[in-house]
Amino acid sequence: MLKKGDLFIFGFVIILIAVSFFGVSLYKNSGKNTNKIAVIIKDNQEIQRIEIDAVNEPMEIMISGEYNDIILVEKGRIRFKEADCPDKVCVNTGWLTEKGDMAVCLPNKTMIKIEGQSSDVDIVTY
Amino acid sequence: MTKKFSIIILCLALCMGVLLSSCRLNSSNLYETHEFLMGTVIIQKIYHKDADKIAKEVNDRIAGIESAMTINKSGGEINLLNDAAGKEYVKLGEDTLYVLNKAKQYGEISNGAFDVTIGPLVKSWGVFTDNPKVPSKSEIDELLKLVNYKDINIDFENSTAMLSKKGQIVDLGGIAKGFAGDAAIEIYKKYGVESALISLGGNILTLGGKPDGTPWSVGIRNPRGADGSYIGIVSVKDKAVVSSGDYERFFEKDGVRYHHILDPKTGYPANTGLIGTTIVSDYSIDADALSTTVFVLGLEEGMKLVESLEGVEAVFITEDKKIYVTDGLKDTFTFKDESKEFEYVEKR
Numbered sequence: 242m243l244k245k246g247d248l249f250i251f252g253f254v255i256i257l258i259a260v261s262f263f264g265v266s267l268y269k270n271s272g273k274n275t276n277k278i279a280v281i282i283k284d285n286q287e288i289q290r291i292e293i294d295a296v297n298e299p300m301e302i303m304i305s306g307e308y309n310d311i312i313l314v315e316k317g318r319i320r321f322k323e324a325d326c327p328d329k330v331c332v333n334t335g336w337l338t339e340k341g342d343m344a345v346c347l348p349n350k351t352m353i354k355i356e357g358q359s360s361d362v363d364i365v366t367y
Numbered sequence: 368m369t370k371k372f373s374i375i376i377l378c379l380a381l382c383m384g385v386l387l388s389s390c391r392l393n394s395s396n397l398y399e400t401h402e403f404l405m406g407t408v409i410i411q412k413i414y415h416k417d418a419d420k421i422a423k424e425v426n427d428r429i430a431g432i433e434s435a436m437t438i439n440k441s442g443g444e445i446n447l448l449n450d451a452a453g454k455e456y457v458k459l460g461e462d463t464l465y466v467l468n469k470a471k472q473y474g475e476i477s478n479g480a481f482d483v484t485i486g487p488l489v490k491s492w493g494v495f496t497d498n499p500k501v502p503s504k505s506e507i508d509e510l511l512k513l514v515n516y517k518d519i520n521i522d523f524e525n526s527t528a529m530l531s532k533k534g535q536i537v538d539l540g541g542i543a544k545g546f547a548g549d550a551a552i553e554i555y556k557k558y559g560v561e562s563a564l565i566s567l568g569g570n571i572l573t574l575g576g577k578p579d580g581t582p583w584s585v586g587i588r589n590p591r592g593a594d595g596s597y598i599g600i601v602s603v604k605d606k607a608v609v610s611s612g613d614y615e616r617f618f619e620k621d622g623v624r625y626h627h628i629l630d631p632k633t634g635y636p637a638n639t640g641l642i643g644t645t646i647v648s649d650y651s652i653d654a655d656a657l658s659t660t661v662f663v664l665g666l667e668e669g670m671k672l673v674e675s676l677e678g679v680e681a682v683f684i685t686e687d688k689k690i691y692v693t694d695g696l697k698d699t700f701t702f703k704d705e706s707k708e709f710e711y712v713e714k715r
């Protein structure tokens with residue numbers, strides 16, 4: 242038969258298990274939508290990394306090449322603001338705000354990506 | 368006493384188990400690269416300790432395929448084939464011969480709805496240039512005479528091929544990326560990668576599932592939404608998911624929207640009431656060719672073709688914003704449309 246002390250140990254261990262589950266899930270989700278890092282890539286080279294949550298004043302980044310792009314960064318978001326390429330796909334993509342968001346200017350071989358995984362889909366087919 | 372101890376030890380082991388299992392997931396971290404190749408972005412997501420080396424080998428392989436098969440840059444085998452059209456057989460590498468033969472097969476399967484000899488018309492429309500134009504009706508009719516997949520002659524014994532008529536141009540734009548995707552998966556397998564994903568300009572290939580064993584979630588682009596927006600999700604393992612749509616490249620002239628998928632029968636952009644098609648299959652070379660094929664065929668004929676092929680499933684999006692999927696995909700497709708503009712038609 243279990244004594245009172247046994248029950249105590251038993252309960253303690255169950256709490257321990259619960260806490261470890263909780264702790265692990267907390268740890269895993271800790272990076273979910275904080276510390277968003279936007280990476281700008283031009284011609285397969287990373288040219289800039291910006292912690293967009295830490296941006297207080299809006300700023301513009303000029304990208305020159307075959308075409309010219311203007312990237313706009315505000316607190317927590319980033320986008321292609323202007324581009325003189327013919328299709329303007331990059332500008333039409335609009336603001337990037339979540340991890341995994343991406344905008345690409347193919348003619349100018351430039352892309353912006355917020356590092357990390359989107360929580361809904363792993364990738365989009367187009 | 369021993370009983371008590373064993374219970375405690377069991378419980379502690381359970382705790383350790385929780386911690387260890389969560390560590391195991393992180394033991395081989397996600398490695399992600401982006402590379403501009405084949406006129407698009409190649410995204411690789413690989414879980415493997417040598418992921419950086421593997422990703423580089425894949426990018427090099429894709430660059431090799433691009434230079435052999437492109438007609439947008441000088442050099443390369445397909446350019447040699449096109450230059451010798453109507454004149455002589457030219458020597459081709461194993462990859463190019465394989466893709467050319469597959470392309471011809473899809474010409475046959477689709478009765479010409481998929482035809483890589485569409486090159487002269489692609490050039491005339493200039494869809495992939497900065498200055499696309501609408502060619503005159505007489506020019507289109509003239510160029511249509513050069514479009515016929517049956518004019519691709521392949522001599523496997525001597526590894527050569529020839530186009531029958533002078534002026535014919537093969538454009539592998541509708542199938543080469545599919546081949547490159549399959550080549551990438553081969554490299555992953557060679558290194559024993561168990562979990563990886565590659566996107567070649569929206570042509571998706573998945574190897575295995577995610578590291579935790581669950582399937583990959585592949586969003587299907589909303590044809591009228593922004594880049595990255597989607598109308599539904601397919602959950603897949605070891606599958607290729609490839610889409611075609613009128614949103615990929617298009618231009619407007621006198622209020623008319625012209626997209627890049629030309630109908631080899633008419634010489635004009637395919638106009639069958641579809642705005643997006645997605646194929647799910649084992650190999651991306653098939654998915655790539657078929658997504659274009661069914662886009663040109665339209666909903667009814669496209670659905671019929673897909674249902675007749677083993678292991679191939681499809682999603683169709685019509686211009687009146689209705690979504691249809693093949694029966695085999697009903698369990699893996701989840702309708703999720705944030706724009707609230709589309710309707711999922713489960714029963715036809």
